Amino acid sequence: MVENRPLLKLFTHAVLILGVLFLCFPVWMSLVASTHGPGALSKSPIPLWFGDQAWENYSQLIFGGMSEAGGVPVGMMMLNSLIMALGITIGKIAVSILAAYAIVYFRFPFRMGFFWMIFVTLMLPVEVRILPTFDVVTKLGLLNSYGGLIVPLIASATATFLFRQFFLTVPDELVEAARIDRAGPMRFFWDILLPLSRTNIAALFIILFIYGWNQYLWPLLVTTDESLYTVVMGIQRMVNSGEQLPVWHYIMGTAMLALIPPVIVVVAMQNLFVKGLVESEK
Amino acid sequence: MATLEIKSLGKTYPGNVVAAEGIDIAIEDGELVVLVGPSGCGKSTILRMIAGLETITTGDLFIAGKRVNDHEPGERDIAMVFQNYALYPHMTVRGNMAYGLRNEGQPKAEIERRIAEAARTLRLEDYLDRKPRQLSGGQRQRVAMGRAIVREPRIFLFDEPLSNLDAKLRTQLRAELKALHRRLGATFVYVTHDQVEAMSLADRIVLMNAGQVEQIGTPLDLYLRPASRFVADFIGSPNMNVFEGVLDGEARALTLSGGGSIRFADPLPAAPGARVALGIRPEHLHPGDEGPGRMELTVTFIEQLGADTVVHGTLGNGREPLAVRLDGVQMREAGASLPLICSPEHIHLFDADTGRRLN
Numbered sequence: 001m002v003e004n005r006p007l008l009k010l011f012t013h014a015v016l017i018l019g020v021l022f023l024c025f026p027v028w029m030s031l032v033a034s035t036h037g038p039g040a041l042s043k044s045p046i047p048l049w050f051g052d053q054a055w056e057n058y059s060q061l062i063f064g065g066m067s068e069a070g071g072v073p074v075g076m077m078m079l080n081s082l083i084m085a086l087g088i089t090i091g092k093i094a095v096s097i098l099a100a101y102a103i104v105y106f107r108f109p110f111r112m113g114f115f116w117m118i119f120v121t122l123m124l125p126v127e128v129r130i131l132p133t134f135d136v137v138t139k140l141g142l143l144n145s146y147g148g149l150i151v152p153l154i155a156s157a158t159a160t161f162l163f164r165q166f167f168l169t170v171p172d173e174l175v176e177a178a179r180i181d182r183a184g185p186m187r188f189f190w191d192i193l194l195p196l197s198r199t200n201i202a203a204l205f206i207i208l209f210i211y212g213w214n215q216y217l218w219p220l221l222v223t224t225d226e227s228l229y230t231v232v233m234g235i236q237r238m239v240n241s242g243e244q245l246p247v248w249h250y251i252m253g254t255a256m257l258a259l260i261p262p263v264i265v266v267v268a269m270q271n272l273f274v275k276g277l278v279e280s281e282k
Numbered sequence: 283m284a285t286l287e288i289k290s291l292g293k294t295y296p297g298n299v300v301a302a303e304g305i306d307i308a309i310e311d312g313e314l315v316v317l318v319g320p321s322g323c324g325k326s327t328i329l330r331m332i333a334g335l336e337t338i339t340t341g342d343l344f345i346a347g348k349r350v351n352d353h354e355p356g357e358r359d360i361a362m363v364f365q366n367y368a369l370y371p372h373m374t375v376r377g378n379m380a381y382g383l384r385n386e387g388q389p390k391a392e393i394e395r396r397i398a399e400a401a402r403t404l405r406l407e408d409y410l411d412r413k414p415r416q417l418s419g420g421q422r423q424r425v426a427m428g429r430a431i432v433r434e435p436r437i438f439l440f441d442e443p444l445s446n447l448d449a450k451l452r453t454q455l456r457a458e459l460k461a462l463h464r465r466l467g468a469t470f471v472y473v474t475h476d477q478v479e480a481m482s483l484a485d486r487i488v489l490m491n492a493g494q495v496e497q498i499g500t501p502l503d504l505y506l507r508p509a510s511r512f513v514a515d516f517i518g519s520p521n522m523n524v525f526e527g528v529l530d531g532e533a534r535a536l537t538l539s540g541g542g543s544i545r546f547a548d549p550l551p552a553a554p555g556a557r558v559a560l561g562i563r564p565e566h567l568h569p570g571d572e573g574p575g576r577m578e579l580t581v582t583f584i585e586q587l588g589a590d591t592v593v594h595g596t597l598g599n600g601r602e603p604l605a606v607r608l609d610g611v612q613m614r615e616a617g618a619s620l621p622l623i624c625s626p627e628h629i630h631l632f633d634a635d636t637g638r639r640l641n
């Protein structure tokens with residue numbers, strides 16, 4: 001649409017800017033609050049500009065122990081969250097791309113049966129199967145370990161389905177050309193299918209990383225050891241820290257820190273994602 | 283370089299779709315054989331069985347005398363060029379050509395040498411570092427040919443490689459392909475639905491219809507002595523005129539089912555009273571009053587092609603359509619009548635029921 005009506009333009013921009021402000025205001029509030037001392041947020045008026053405690057607050061958060069969150073530094077929790085989120089993301093992508101590869105490119109007995117079995121698990125997210133899963137994880141001795149945090153969340157019907165749909169659009173001739181070029185199944189997967197799936201992988205990486213990073217219920221169940229706490233759990237614990245007043249300046253600081261990795265992932269992957277969309281290659 | 287022998291080859295797809303049946307073809311070393319026929323007649327199926335991309339239901343396949351029914355495509359010493367190019371989109375032109383060689387474990391220097399040579403032959407030197415999407419259709423198809431050439435296979439297989447290109451480019455690449463065949467001296471099997479392409483490329487043509495071979499022969503064999511009405515109809519443009527009718531007691535006159543009749547000086551080589559189909563190519567009819575095989579054309583419209591003129595009309599005043607090709611630019615009014623003659627050696631006679639050739 002090429003329209004040139006200055007008033008309309010002004011109006012649409014105003015709406016957009018308002019929307020952005022509306023969305024960013026809470027983030028701004030947290031950022032500001034995290035630079036003040038403990039009392040600032042419980043007094044009126046709430047500060048809208050930076051205080052002078054930024055250095056103290058953040059160094060305490062990252063390196064010092066937070067008694068309110070079980071005495072673990074937030075840096076440690078961030079690391080735990082990162083390991084969990086990456087584990088889930090990479091695990092999910094690896095498992096589902098292989099499952100989709102098997103289902104699309106190989107003829108084996110009950111192929112469609114397996115496909116539907118995977119598909120049906122869409123109806124069984126962690127929350128639904130949480131008790132049996134917890135039982136299994138306990139019996140495997142995975143409580144309080146990264147394995148316990150990651151493995152039960154790895155299977156993904158959605159990602160399998162997505163890769164399957166993508167593989168179905170890859171022309172048969174490409175597979176046949178590769179067969180004539182003496183590429184076995186493994187070579188074909190590594191040399192051709194995987195590079196072609198690059199943009200799909202990038203998109204999934206964003207979604208799954210955020211999914212993994214935001215996990216709350218499951219980590220809460222399988223970890224009792226403070227050294228395995230994730231940052232989302234940490235925030236929650238600080239908010240509910242019993243008798244004391246919530247330490248809002250620390251909570252907001254932690255929230256700010258917890259924002260950083262997902263933002264980095266989105267920004268980094270978005271480039272690849274958009275590039276892939278632009279240079280359609282099939 | 284190798285011979286290729288196909289013995290009573292057949293393919294039945296799941297769901298009992300018989301795509302090919304009882305195919306026998308013996309292809310000599312260095313020959314360029316074109317499989318031609320209407321779409322859906324099983325050409326690709328046969329080519330894909332030769333390549334090993336499709337399992338063989340019945341019959342045997344020999345390459346250089348060795349039975350290869352159960353060999354993987356990579357083990358058959360063949361290379362294939364597809365209609366939609368099937369280049370690896372994420373690899374450069376160089377990468378596309380090198381891929382098969384790397385999988386074979388060829389040394390780097392050898393790969394480089396072969397790519398350089400193929401690029402020179404196909405005039406792709408300036409494009410080696412481009413991705414397929416940065417190339418035109420013609421260039422892509424050249425890359426696909428390059429990918430086949432560098433493998434130095436004994437047999438090249440082409441499945442309608444020029445069908446996605448515009449007419450001018452098609453003619454140009456056809457000539458390049460013919461030159462390539464002469465240079466390499468390898469065995470080529472080429473599939474197309476285009477009879478012109480088949481005629482201009484082939485050493486020998488295999489003409490197929492509904493999963494079976496109709497005729498195998500040189501392009502001129504097929505043009506001059508089509509073995510069946512189907513072949514006669516398929517080869518040549520404009521299409522051959524075919525009239526169905528019943529011969530009289532002396533086999534000298536044909537009473538047409540569409541009305542009218544044609545008389546001949548000598549008896550036709552068919553049983554008197556038989557039901558036959560008589561074919562005459564438009565270019566074998568000439569204006570004239572005196573002579574054997576006389577007939578009259580009532581003009582309906584003309585096609586001016588420049589080099590020649592195709593006059594369409596009906597036979598006599600009947601309903602049988604008739605076309606004649608005249609040299610150069612010629613004018614004829616619609617409704618005008620044009621007397622024609624045809625010499626006996628240009629008459630094709632087919633059984634009206636089986637379509638087999640009678641003379």
Ligand SMILES: Nc1ncnc2c1ncn2[C@@H]1O[C@H](COP(=O)(O)OP(=O)(O)O)[C@@H](O)[C@H]1O
Pocket residue numbers: 295296299300301319320321322323324325326327328
């Ligand atoms: N994978 C398949 N499954 C079932 N039928 C097929 C398959 N491939 C081709 N056919 C059928 O086999 C016949 C021959 O196909 P094909 O060899 O591709 O014809 P052509 O290349 O001469 O156009 C067609 O009727 C087609 O529908």
Ligand SMILES: [Mg+2]
Pocket residue numbers: 325326327
């Ligand atoms: Mg075909």
